[in-house]
């Protein structure tokens with residue numbers, strides 16, 4: 084019996100390894116990662132980690148938790164999968180598997196023009212965060228390319244360190260792909276209040292260089308000098324290994340609703356998995372800690388002998404942008420109208436597709452977020468007036484059944 088082999092010890096892989104044992108799985112569990120750092124929380128890397136030169140990675144769980152669960156941790160890169168022979172190649176060594184789980188995560192998208200420049204960085208893992216933190220010692224003027232979550236979280240953190248920060252965003256507003264205009268406006272105001280310069284509708288024409296350094300970004304009308312560039316333009320799923328093994332991939336590794344790939348005994352979870360989504364009615368890749376850990380728990384039950392059931396949770400996500408806690412529950416896919424509750428300090432935006440509530444975004448409003456998750460899970464939609472009243476009214480409405 085060769086047990087379960089997990090490739091990738093991020094949020095998904097680490098959770099699966101310990102959940103298997105918690106679910107009563109009796110076989111061998113091997114957790115492989117290219118890094119030998121104890122699996123750690125990724126979210127702090129763009130938030131608190133940058134600000135504190137002494138900060139250490141925060142482990143997801145102690146080393147003793149893996150030992151207690153009988154999980155064998157192996158350092159190394161898996162370079163090949165033979166799905167017919169049920170074996171993987173780990174740094175030249177061939178390992179058998181009973182079931183194989185691909186939890187290889189995602190890689191940062193990069194701008195081809197900036198590849199190889201010594202002062203252009205991105206943020207995906209601990210090594211990136213350490214490189215960025217070291218580079219900050221010699222950098223005052225920082226240009227962030229991309230107004231998404233990681234770019235804006237980092238911009239707020241860097242401004243808090245006294246850096247001169249400019250964010251370049253091609254869209255007419257920050258977070259345009261993922262949040263409502265009301266949310267974007269509040270985020271933009273807050274960042275401006277922190278001293279972050281926001282350039283919306285930005286088009287880069289060229290870069291000025293000095294040796295292997297980029298010293299300025301040239302726009303259509305002006306030129307922005309910088310000591311350091313942080314690129315935050317999204318991520319692509321790490322599908323190379325699966326593709327080379329002939330496993331079906333699209334934007335991620337394709338799975339069915341039970342997280343099984345096109346190859347027998349091969350599964351995919353976390354950022355890398357593209358899975359049919361009950362709310363979207365289509366296959367999606369979701370990048371969040373909640374998705375990674377909930378898929379891991381679900382798969383642990385299946386691999387431990389539970390009946391095959393579709394993965395179904397209300398997706399939720401958070402982002403800390405300076406003093407703002409943005410929380411999103413559900414997916415706004417197909418939404419065509421919004422209900423907004425804004426009391427100045429707290430914001431809630433309800434996205435509806437016709438009469439059906441699809442998602443809820445909140446700023447500094449955890450009470451609305453928590454109840455919104457329950458409402459979305461119920462599949463029911465409160466009247467607009469109840470949503471406008473807020474958490475207590477939604478809770479009472481939900482209790483009425």
Ligand SMILES: Cc1cc2nc3c(=O)[nH]c(=O)nc-3n(C[C@H](O)[C@H](O)[C@H](O)COP(=O)(O)OP(=O)(O)OC[C@H]3O[C@@H](n4cnc5c(N)ncnc54)[C@H](O)[C@@H]3O)c2cc1C
Nearest residue numbers: 091093094095117125126160161187188353354370371372
């Ligand atoms: C800076 C940052 C901030 C974030 N903030 C938030 C947040 O505030 N809220 C939120 O919900 N989400 C946040 N996220 C997203 C969240 O961290 C990811 O959704 C989550 O890490 C996905 O977990 P995963 O296990 O699928 O992938 P990962 O955590 O990326 O782990 C994948 C692992 O696979 C390993 N690997 C890949 N290929 C191989 C191979 N061939 N052999 C061996 N090992 C391999 C990699 O080394 C890596 O350790 C953030 C992400 C980043 C980068």
